[in-house]
Amino acid sequence: MIKVNGKDYPWEEGLSIKQLLVNKGFTFPLLVVVLNGKAIADNEYVGTVVNDGDDVKIIHLMSGG
Amino acid sequence: MNRLEMKTAHKLVGTFNYQLGQLEKGYANRTLYINLSTNGFAEKPVTELMKQKFIGGRGFGLKLLWDGIQDHTQWNDPENELIISPGPIGGITQYPGAGKSYVVALSPLTQSAMDSNAGGHFGPFLKFSGWDALEIQGxxxxxxxxxxxxxxxxxxxxxxxxxxxxxxxxxxxxxxxxAESEADKVTISVVAAGEAAEHTLIGLLNFSFYDSRRKAVRVKQAGRGGMGTVFRDKHIKALVIKSPKVRGDLNNPADMSALKKAGQKIHEEIRTLDDSQCRMRKVGTAHLTQIMNDYDLLPVRNYKFGSDPEATNITDDVFLSKYLHLNGHDECWYGCSLACAKVVKSFQLKTGPYKGKEVLVDGPEYETTSAAGSVLGIFDPEFVIETNFYCDTYGVDALSFGTATAFVMECYENGVINDRITGGLKLNFGNAEAALELLHQMAKGEGFGKIAGLGIRRMKKLFVEQYDANLDFLQDIGMEVKGLEFSEYVTKESLAQQGGYGLANKGAQHDEAWLIFMDMVNHEIPTFEDKAEALFYYPMFRTWFSLNGLCKLPWNDIVPADNHLTAEPAKVPEHVQNYVEIYNGVTGSNIDEKGLISQSEVVYNFQRVFNVRMGFGTREYDQVPYRAVGPVTVEEYESRQDRYDAQMKDILNLDPEGKTTAEKVQILRNYREEQYRKLCDAVYLRRGWDANGIPTIKTLERLGIDFPEVVAVVKKKMTQG
Structure with a gap:
């Protein structure tokens, strides 16, 4: 199990940030991803692996209007 | 009819000569007053107090309107005013999004002070012609x-x-x-409404600019709150301005280098990052349609639902591949490299008085794809474009049209109204033909279109009084606050955004705050105090754009590459700092971010007291329809049953098993309505208002707007209770 934005979320072996975004249906482009307190640049989403027990914050910025 | 014949038929009824002059640090230091009843004119000085407290734009509009009307003035009294003001930063060309005009008047929908804004060139041209505001009375x-x-x-x-x-x-x-020649057309801007603005209360204003690359006159809209209705009620056919040729230094800023520095930085960001962020240069705000659908936030069938599989028919990809005409220069003011003002260059109309004609359509934007699409249960891109065109040319606010028509459709499907009342229009969800006919009727002032054009609040009253409708049901499904129809977001899962709509000064528009992601997805503001803080900061920050002639989009529809490393990325701190530097650069002031928020807080509280003055501005007027809060019907609940059942278990510690859906709807409703009440309590406290939502005398004193006439309004209301 991992935490995503403070809520429990099932973990799977080899889960990348990129895959996590797909699994969560997070299609919004203006995101800030923080893994265990460390900001992850968007060009590192594919190569960054999420481990069991990790804390992930996927902050959606605002847009529109 | 040729132009000469038209011009020859003009009868001059009033003339005013004035001294041309230079702007000084963003200000002309005078405003132009015109009375159409007397054909009189006046030049009013702009005092230092006016600049310090009200800044410009919406702030100037509110102050001039306050001074120009009486407590009992109605929207259609000659005494009502229509004020247009750009603000001190308006018209700079070094930084994107600096061409906005802000319009203020008493609204026919809310009967209180309304502000609405548009791109186009009129506002900057007004300033370059020597005026910080145009105030029209009579x-x-x-x-x-x-x-x-x-x-x-x-x-x-x-x-x-x-x-x-x-x-x-x-x-x-x-x-x-x-214009004196083809080349001279770029110096002309026109403000106009349309036939429907004469017959409805949801009239908009179009602000024009000449697109020399496409050789066409384009329009941007001040849509909200019936400003076009006020305009036509005053028998204004158009405002026309001829400006000196635009130059980058016409504002005569205190420090041009500060503007250039901030501008260069953000232009580079836009150039390198927009394609991988919001693609504003390619599709404008329409990029949001797919996203809102993905997150269950796209209004579908009068906000019952937040998504629909058919929404893929009206997303940006469809418009981009089939309809939009891009040439890389879609700015609605000079220097806006974000360039979101998209164009359908040649669209053949299928209905109405211009059927068969090829027209240029400005848009569609995100809001239009919902208001002229999903909220009506219609997922046809050509219906979106056709409705977009007719709303603009008839002078109808597409948002109010869509939200009001969605309300009508739900009423029709529930038997509140029938074919006899609609004159045979079968106003089911999904009926594009009937929706367009309703719009054409609004333009002609005929049939059921005339009733729908009254807006939701008046329709509710009329349906109850004349057709014996159930008021409670209409209150639940009629998506309006303070008389203004909702803009296009589903808020059921974001308490903070329910407040973003309900607590907004003008009514249900999202330009004060858009907190749905922060609240619903990020879970960043879990407590009432957190939400109240967000409902303090963001409305104050966003109000500031309206004081200065700025567009909000370059603030957060593009973000710096290292924004994710900042402490508060949602605020886009680098861009906030840009605005501080631009403001100081134009006006020669020395404010910081705190000073910027303070400027807004003054005007924001003044507007709240304005609402109180006009008989509103208290807790009862901050209430939202339950459709914005949770599922009204069994159908809605069951469409997201897993979500609601889980909430019942996790939050309320109640087992949904064995309960009917109707019982669960009621349980959830009791909880959510209580949450909204607590939210209002927390926000009032944070804003320095009393328990009824009125700014306290102490707050007015702190903000330096304890003017006798303002204090008198508050004291009178507090005495009345």
Whole structure:
């Protein structure tokens, strides 16, 4: 199990940030991803692996209007 | 009819000559007053106090309106005013999004002070012609054009009987008429409404600019709150301005280098990052349609639902591949590299008085794809474009049209109204033909269109009084606050955004706050105090754009590459700092971010007291329809049953098993309505208001707006209770 934005979320072996975004249906482009307190640049989403027990914050910025 | 015949038919009824001058640090230091009842003019000085407290734009509009009307003034009294002001930063060309005009008047929908804004060139041209604001009072006997010639220093009021009323024709006629040559067309801007603005209360204003690359007059809309209705009620056919040629230094800023520095930085960001962020340069705000659908936030069938599989028919990809005409220059003011003002260059209309004609359509934007699409259960891109066109040219706010028509459709499907009442229009969800006919009826002032054009609040009253409708049901499904129809977001899962709509000064518009992601997805603001803080900061910050002639989009529809490393990325700190530097650079001031928020807080609280003055501005007027809060019907609940059942278990510690859906709807409702009440309590406290939502005397003193007439309004209301 991992935490995503403070809520429990099932973990799977080899889960990348990129895959996590797909699994969560997070299609919004203006995101800030923080893994265990460390900001992850968007060009590192594919190569960054999420481990069991990790804390992930996927902050959606605002847009529109 | 040729232009000469039209021009010859003009009858001059008023003339005013004024001294041309230079702007000084973003200000002309005077405003222009015109009375259409007397054909009189006046030049009003802008005092230092006015600049310090009200800044410009919406702030100037509110102050001038406050001074110009009485407590009992109605929207259609001659005494009501229509004020246009750009603000001190308005018209700079170094930083994107600096061409906004802000319009203020008493609204026919809310009967209180309304602010609405548009791109286009009129606001900056007004300033370059020597005026910080245009204040129009009175009512002309016959249709008039007000012409401001900022190259000669003259203002005329001309009766104009022959020109068209509908905007797409009128703006071309007047641009041709008042420009001295083809090359001169870029110096002309027109404000116009349309036929439906005469017959409905949801009229909008179009602000034009000449697109020299496409050789076409384009329009941007001040849509919200019936400003076009006020305009036509005053028998204004159009405002026309002829500006001196635009240059980057016309604002005469205190420190041009500060503007250039901030501008260069953000232009580079936009150039390198927009394609991988919001793609504003390619599709504008329409990029949001797919996203809102993905997150269950796209209004579908009168906000019952937040998504629909058919929504993929009206997303940006569809418009981009089939309809949009891009040429890389879609700015609605000079220097806006974000360039979101998209164009359908040649669209053949299928209905209405211009059926068969090929027209240019400005848009569609995100809001239009919902208001002229999903909220009606219609997922046809050509219906979106056609409705977009007719709303603009008829002078109808597409958002109010869509949200009000969605309300009508739900009423029709529930038997509240029937074919006899609608004159045979079968206003089911999904009926594009009937929706367009309703719009055409609004333009003609005929049939059921005339009733729908009254807006939701008045329709509710009428349906109850004349058709014995159930008021509670209409209150639940009628998506309006303070009389203004909702803009296009589903808020059921974001308490903070329910407050973003309900607590907004003007009514249900999201320009004060858009907190759905922060609240619903990020879970960043879990407590009432957190939400109240967000409902303090963001409305105050966003109000600031309206004081300065700025567009909000370059603040957070593009973000710096290292924004994710900042402490508060949602605020886009680098861009906030840019605004501080631009403001100081133009005006020569020395404010910081805190000072910027303080500027807004003054005007925001003044507007709240304005609402109190007009008989509103208290807790009861901050209430939202339950459709914005949770599922009204069994159908809605069951469409997201897993979500709601889980909430019942996790939050309320109640087992949904064995309960009917109707019982669960009620349980959830009791909980969510209580949450909204607590939210209001927390927000009032944070804003320095009393328990009824009125700014306290202490707050007015702290903000330096304890003017006797303002304090008197508050004291009177507090005494009345």
């Amino acid at each position: 009512k002309a006997e016959r249709d008039v054009i007000v012409f401001i010639d900022g190259t000669k220093g003259t203002v005329t009021i001309e009766e104009a009987p022959l020109e068209a009323v509908n905007s797409h024709i009128l703006v071309e006629q007047l641009t041709d008429m008042y």
